[in-house]
Structure formats: structure tokens, C-alpha cells
Amino acid sequence: MSSQLTATPSDIPLQNLYQLLQPVTVPSTSPRAKFSNWGKSFYCTPLAVFEPENEFQCELVLELARREGKIVKAVGVGHSPSDLACTNEYMLRTTKLNRLLEHSCLPGNSKVNVEKRYIVAQSGITLHDLHAQLALYGLAMMNVGSISDQTLAGIVTTATHGSGIEYGVMSTHVMGLTLLLADGTRAFCSRNERPDLFIASICGLGATGLILSIQLQVEPAFRLKETQESIPFDDFMRRYDKLVHSAQHVRFWWYPASDTVRCSYSDRSKEARNPASSWWRHTFLGFHVTQLLLFIARYFLFLNTWISRYACWLNEAPTVGVDDGHIIFNVDCRYPQHTTEWAVPYEKSQSCLRELWAWLEEESQDRNGIRPHVPIEIRFSSADDIWLSPSNGQRTCWIGVVQYKPYGFNVPYRRYFNGYENIVARHHGRPHWAKAHQLQPDALRALYPRFDDFRKVIEDVDPNGLFRNEYLQRHIMGLPVSGRIFKLRQV
Numbered sequence: 215m216s217s218q219l220t221a222t223p224s225d226i227p228l229q230n231l232y233q234l235l236q237p238v239t240v241p242s243t244s245p246r247a248k249f250s251n252w253g254k255s256f257y258c259t260p261l262a263v264f265e266p267e268n269e270f271q272c273e274l275v276l277e278l279a280r281r282e283g284k285i286v287k288a289v290g291v292g293h294s295p296s297d298l299a300c301t302n303e304y305m306l307r308t309t310k311l312n313r314l315l316e317h318s319c320l321p322g323n324s325k326v327n328v329e330k331r332y333i334v335a336q337s338g339i340t341l342h343d344l345h346a347q348l349a350l351y352g353l354a355m356m357n358v359g360s361i362s363d364q365t366l367a368g369i370v371t372t373a374t375h376g377s378g379i380e381y382g383v384m385s386t387h388v389m390g391l392t393l394l395l396a397d398g399t400r401a402f403c404s405r406n407e408r409p410d411l412f413i414a415s416i417c418g419l420g421a422t423g424l425i426l427s428i429q430l431q432v433e434p435a436f437r438l439k440e441t442q443e444s445i446p447f448d449d450f451m452r453r454y455d456k457l458v459h460s461a462q463h464v465r466f467w468w469y470p471a472s473d474t475v476r477c478s479y480s481d482r483s484k485e486a487r488n489p490a491s492s493w494w495r496h497t498f499l500g501f502h503v504t505q506l507l508l509f510i511a512r513y514f515l516f517l518n519t520w521i522s523r524y525a526c527w528l529n530e531a532p533t534v535g536v537d538d539g540h541i542i543f544n545v546d547c548r549y550p551q552h553t554t555e556w557a558v559p560y561e562k563s564q565s566c567l568r569e570l571w572a573w574l575e576e577e578s579q580d581r582n583g584i585r586p587h588v589p590i591e592i593r594f595s596s597a598d599d600i601w602l603s604p605s606n607g608q609r610t611c612w613i614g615v616v617q618y619k620p621y622g623f624n625v626p627y628r629r630y631f632n633g634y635e636n637i638v639a640r641h642h643g644r645p646h647w648a649k650a651h652q653l654q655p656d657a658l659r660a661l662y663p664r665f666d667d668f669r670k671v672i673e674d675v676d677p678n679g680l681f682r683n684e685y686l687q688r689h690i691m692g693l694p695v696s697g698r699i700f701k702l703r704q705v
Contacts, residue, residue: 223273223274223277224277231281238264240264246263247259249263249292252291252293252363252550254622256299256700258301258305260287261302261304264304264306266308267311268311273398275304276680279303285303285304286303286304286424286681287299288308288367288425289307290338290367294649295552296650297650297684297699297700300699302684307338308367311336312365314333314336315334315336331434333347333353333429334428334429335430337365337426337428341362345362353434354435354436355539357376357382357384358376358539358543359374360544360591362544370385371419371420372419372646372647373385373602377464378595379459379560379594379595379609382597385603388429388431389404389405389431390402390412395675396423396676396677401675403415413599417600417603417647418602418672419690420683421681421690422676423675423681424681435538435539436539437482437538438536439536440478440480441478441479444475444530447474447475450468458560460479461479465478465592469522469523469525470571470574474530476589486536488534488535495529501548509623512620512623522585522587549620550618551588551618553617554631554634554646555615556612556644558613558638559609560610561609563613566613566641566643567592574586586617588618595609601665607663613638613643615634635651644661652697654689655690655691656692669690679691684699
């Protein structure tokens, strides 16, 4: 058996291939043999689930899939609120591929290049773990989204974003990738080496190959000083452009029921740590009491308006806090949830927000109208040249809506999300790739000028569709795969 650890996977007899994979194959009786995303909104039971611990085992999984004609879907922690990570065939969990890698080109075989400010990490490392590792070297990620639960490959393949009108999506910080391609070969790509493969992969939805490692640009560790205030929606709209450009990282939470916007402005600071959080308001009242109220409101929908006002009241006081950058960037996602988010061209964002306001105001006058119980999150990113990035060619305003699921119980959301999507689509919005949407290739082709270039790359490097799970078949290839195939309710 040991002699086969250095063998070419294609030379290994099938029975021996099974034996080599047995230690990393999740038993069918294990809870880990089934998958649900973090929001508990999509579920699947793959034919087999593998948890490789090294790159050779990844090669073996792909070899088995090629021989048996199966699809392989790489999955991190499953935080995407869509079926992007789901499959009924082979699932490859990357959570044990979670280390900073030694870079042989660096003196002393160091894991990081502090002077040139980059690191090389395996694809399955979570951002939480990456923050801790970077801190040991006095480094930090340049921009982070609202959570750090995801894997590094997960944020790269979906062009996940933070906020800051002068900061790109996090995929723009990637300097190079090492991929395991569908034919079993390895490929390093960057803007200088195989640039088309690189640009396709840094927002590639996992379609170009299995990401083994990521070379990521970082910066010296920093603290952020965050100032928050609440202002009326009309004041927010009147001062909109000035507010967006008032700090390095700006984001807003709009409470339609209160006609109020909570504003967050963050800049790098050398001040001492001074967290602004309050256990009583943010944990006891903001988490536990709010969740109980949301549960009750499942049966008495009119309470959602009052709950939204209550949540707004909890956060109305001005605050100033200083903490490590990733701590300020992150927020508490609180509960499982339904969520969707679209990227609207910045130049159209004000008119889009005003139309959303008018629609929700009309709904509030209808006794059977929609009653959002969670604020609408508004963030920003600069333009980039990544083919499938929602910020491709344009500065972007990200508008996200959420419906919480208290204690994991379902809540109405479809009518709210459909109305929202109709409005953002009219303003040339592009959906966040990690979140559920209904767009097919023709619609995506109209939104992304390089969509067909992306298709060409994946057809070249994966002609047999080894990495094309049901999500990719539906949205990229246009096959008739239901958007509810991985829902508990199929209608």
C-alpha cells in the first residue's frame, strides 16, 4: 500500500483507490454524510463525502470521480445562503486543508513574506483562523466582510466583499492560485501566468478546478476606529454621496419601519483598543429577547413592525469604538436566516434605494403588506476587472435583505425577496454569487460582458463537467435544474 502513496492516481487499481480513500470517506451513518448550509435553507445527501487531509488525497477523489463519471463539489463550511455548495454526487470538504503553507521561495522557508506583505494558505482555512495566524506576524487582511466563518476559497470563488468605496471585493487581493484541474494536473495561475484561468477562477464558483492554495496580499496589522450614529432616511439620502466617502469603510443599516438609518464610519487608527459593545443591550436584549419576540411574531405578523422599531431603538445611541480591524468589520449574524443581496451600480444606487423606500412604505399601509423585521444592509466596493465579479467595471452599492429564522423555525420571505429583486433588477443589479437567485445564462450574459469568456475557460479546463454541480448547471450552463431541488419543500 505504501508504494502507492507516490503512484500516479491513474495507475492505481480501483479497489486500491477505494482503500486509500476509506480513511477520509465520511461513513454514511455519520451526521456529516448529510449537508445543510449555515442558514438551514438548503439540504443535500451526497453519494459520498470526502474529507481529505492532503493534496494527494484530493487527487484520489478526482481520480475516482473521473472513473465513475461523478461530479465533485468542493465545500468549506457551507455558509452560502444558496445551493451553491450542494450536490447529489461527490462532496469534497476542505475544512482539513486549513494551514498556512511554507513558501519555498522565501528565506528560511517562511510561511509569510512580511516585507512583500503576502501569505500562501490552503483553501480550507477559515478567516477566523487566518486572522489569528496573520496576527502572529503583525499582518492582517486588507478588508473583511460581515463574518469570518467562511473559508478563504469560499470568499475568493464568490467575490465576497467588505465595505469601502475605494476597496475592491476580496478576490482583488488574490495574487496567485494553485489549482487541481479536472484532468488531475496542477496549474499555478496569476495575472502573469495563465491570466484567463486566473481571472475566471477568482470569481469562478469552483467551476475551474479545485483550489489547493491561495497567495493573498495582506497589510500590516491595524486597528479601526468606528463611529456609529442614527439619522433619518431623508437626511441619509440628502447627504448620501458625502457619507459614502466620509471614511475608509462605510456601511449602513436601514430600518424601514422607523425610517432610520444606522451609519457606521471606520478608519485606521493607532488608538488603544476600546470596544463599544454592551452585553446587556447587544446580547441579552439584542439577541435573546429579540429572538423570542421574532418567534412570537411568526404567529402574529403585525408584531414585526414593532420588533423592527425595538431593534432600531436598541442601537440608536451614538457610539465610538476602537478594536482590531477584523473585529470591527465583523458583525453578529445572530440566527439562521434567509438572505439575498444584489450589487447595484453606485450611480443608480440612490434611485434604487428611493424606489425600495416607496415600495416598503406602500406595503406598510396595507394591513396584509410585507413587514421586514431586520434592517437592510448597505455596503460598497470599488470597480474591478474580474469577469464574474458583481463589481466588474463599476463602483458598486451592495443592498442586502434578511429574514431571521428564530430558533431555526421558518418565516415568510418569498414575497419580500421577490419584490426586492424586481426593484434591484430594474436598476441593473447583479446578484451576489453565494446567494440564491433566479438568473439564467441569457440574463447573466446581459449583465456580464465577459460571461462567454468565462464559459469558454471552464469548457476548456473541464470539458466533461467534473466540477459542475447542480447550481452551475442551472445558472451557468442553462440546464433545466430546479432552484428548489435542495429545499425541504419542493414547491
